[in-house]
Amino acid sequence: MTTIEDTNTSQQRSKAGNMTMMNMVGALNLAMDDALRTDDSVVLLGQDIGQDEGVFRVTADLLARYGKDRVIDTPLAEGAIIGGAVGLAIYGMKPVAEMQFSGFAYQAFHQVEQHVSRFHNRTRGRYPMSMVIRMPYGGGIRAVEHHSESREAYYAHTPGLHMVMPSSPRNARALLLESIRCPDPVIFYEPKAVYRSFKEEVPEEPETMPIGKARIAREGSDISLIAWGAMVRPALEAAEDLQNSDRVSVEVVDLLSVSPMDTQTIVHSVAKTGRAAVVQEGPRNCGIGAEVIARIVEHGLMHLEAPIKRIGGYDVQFPYFARERAFLPSAERIANGLREVIAFE
Amino acid sequence: MPRKPIKTRDKLEYLSILDGKGKVDAALDPNLDAETAIYLYRLMLTARRLDERCINMQRQGRIGTYGPCRGQEAAHCAATICMDPEDWVVHAFREPSSFYHRGWPLETVLKFWGGYEEGCQPPEGVNDLPIAVPIASQLPHAMGIAWGMKLRGDKRAVLCYCGDGGTSEGDFHEAMNFAGVYQLPVIFLIQNNQWAISIPREAQTASETIAQKATAYGFDGLQLDGNDPLAVYVGTREAVDKAKAGGGPTLIEAVTYRLGVHTTADDPTKYRSNEEVKKWEKLDPIPRFLNYLLKKKILNEKSAAKVEEDVLAEVAGAVERFEESRDVDPLDSFDYLFVNTPEEVKQQRDEFAECLKQEGIGAGH
């Protein structure tokens, strides 16, 4: 068992040994396999996660390996999956529930808000809500309505929950395993556009990383760009482009966990660069970007040489997929936003 | 192709043993031993006296809004006594004596309505869920606990309370459906008290009975006289035995009546008639059960008076202990949110502590 210690280089070789190249789907599957193998209180629940292996195949082979009492196909009712998970957690099990898409998790939102986030507090510590609610979120897969939204702010706004958003295969695996081991409830938002978009080396040995720690995805000195989830890839691309075209050095902060949020890493970066921008997929109003900026202003205002810019994240409904490519923040749009902040004198 | 009625596999029955006129069906009488019978009467009376006391305390501003259970004592007391300690009871919010029976100190009920989270903390070793405020949201939890029992192979059962209004919520249907699909050891006990605030039972569902909803989910439904403690006892007992033997869930509809206000913030004269209330007062479970016990010579006038005296003393003691436990620390609102409290919550706790200091607010403010 190892921990990703140097969060700057998630590509770093694990001391533990063999690495395998895999995409995020494989990495998430590996984390659940680790958990099912090592902790017999872990059960997976969800729609079509067993025989069908999940609509994105994230639970591939797990039914075959662990049987139908560990990998449980449920009827089609999100509220009962999460409400049932509350009961299972109270009874001492460790449910890992899959919502087929984050857009359908609202059918269970009342259970999350009224019970998952509260039972430990309500019962003065008697019933911890140790569970993970996994769900694919975000745009970019040409899906029908309700399959493309990013609503992490709903969960981050709810006291009592952790809200985790991995960005790459290796951190997805480490964070999911950590989330399953966490005694508190974790909403685990999986950037489905990243599911199969690239591969990364992931250690075969179980590896975790702490919830609530951001990572510096790329070091830079002129401006800090804060991103999370699926936006980390275009953010890194924009940073690379700006380096090449404008000789601007962009530091990319990957939040990984939007609640709790790693204020220190963000502010530390801004103290170094003096400028900042935030890119987000979800709506701007009261979004995570607003929270990031609030923290920079509270703790690092005097370091700022320019106003902070919010890139992307319009306060309209996510369009149907014919318009989604134009809508989603691209590397080019991010680079242009960064240029604006850099140009400010 | 023929057209013919569809027969369903699942049972749907009605049960009454001790009727409103005091007549007993001797063949169905469970003949409770004297100790159990007196204990059940005592539990029912405790709920009644505590209720009365709480309404007064609300008027005096000593607790907040209170939801009384007057008229529903048989429905909740006779059910909870069917559960063993290793079983679980999942509560709605009108079952004060169920908490008491299960081992929660009586004052925890006062603490809940008095505005203290302490009223939701089960004592060590007690397997229960506290009052659930969002209607019917506790049914999936009961189902989930029963699911855990089934997955672990534990021979236990869950009793879960809900109201008639609660049967309209999605959570009711989703929990029933999962319980049926996985054949879980859970008993859903609906206290059909005819009203959900101002909405009468007929306006809540077009079903002739609530019990018949079980049929749709593939298990047995039982409608019983919820003001008849013997029927509630027998019906619940059978359902528990069946659940523990692997026979799956049961939906019990206990037909009863809320004799009092919905809560102390409610004025029922706006939506229901006095005649209706009068009619149901004649079916009050407490005198009905007392007369049965007197007739059976399980109690006499003197021993009944002694029960009354003991109950009043117990309620008075609970009120006293409640008043003595008002000193709480506002700072500990930060201490139970997480098992592992994140740094930022700890920092906010420090900030709040500083505010309290400046404002001169301490424990027992």
Ligand SMILES: Cc1ncc(C[n+]2csc(CCOP(=O)(O)OP(=O)(O)O)c2C)c(N)n1
């Ligand atoms: C989800 C939800 N909606 C509304 C309320 C407000 N409310 C409290 S009690 C109640 C009526 C409940 O009726 P019923 O289930 O029949 O229970 P009873 O009050 O009769 O015991 C309502 C609407 C609530 N607590 N939860």
Ligand SMILES: [Mg+2]
């Ligand atoms: Mg009712």
